[in-house]
Amino acid sequence: MAMYPVFLKLKDKECLVVGGGKVALRKVHGLLAAGARVTVIAPRLETALRDMTGTGKIASNERPYRSEDLTSCAVVIAATDSAQVNHRIFRDAQNARILANVVDDPEHCDFYVPSIVKRGDLQVAISTSGKAPLFAKRLRKFLERILYPGLDEDLGTLGEERKRAIQSSCKTGEARHEDVRRALAARIAEIMRRIEQA
The missing domain is CATH 1.10.287 (Helix Hairpins)
Structure with missing residues (x-):
């Protein structure tokens, strides 16, 4: 499938992560690094996500996802352990014209989150369009070695x-x-x- 690679400016934009596990935590870290305002919704949250809520880094609601949760967000990432819930989130996002990413489900994504190598303002994004994320990770590690620290x-x-x-x-x-x-x-x-x- 043909893709149009972009970098999103998410500074001060509302972003929603649905899911409370380790994968959701990784996605939250990426969104925070981009300056987004992040809300996490899940019936149960990892301790680290609770801690981030306690320090004000993110907002969270420990409850199941509801369609109206999408009303004010620019981007939603579905990272639950339920394909049914993830697909519902994707459909709701499509109806609301909100960019959505369902983790590990390329068919239900408006965008992919690439592997990133960052050196100051230089960002190199690596994507296999969801086909081979382990290869993308390996290539990222290779590039991290050759893109010297200075x-x-x-x-x-x-x-x-x-x-x-x-x-x-x-x-x-x-x-x-x-x-x-x-x-x-x-x-x-x-x-x-x-x-x-x-």
């Missing part, structure tokens, strides 16, 4: 050089892009050399 600082410097190159170019459109490419070529080549040597 890469985020080098990319920060590259970003500053890019700003200066854009400001100093008096050209527009493709001609300006070419000026910027020429100005950054040596720095990019050096970064790539360091990655290849890792």
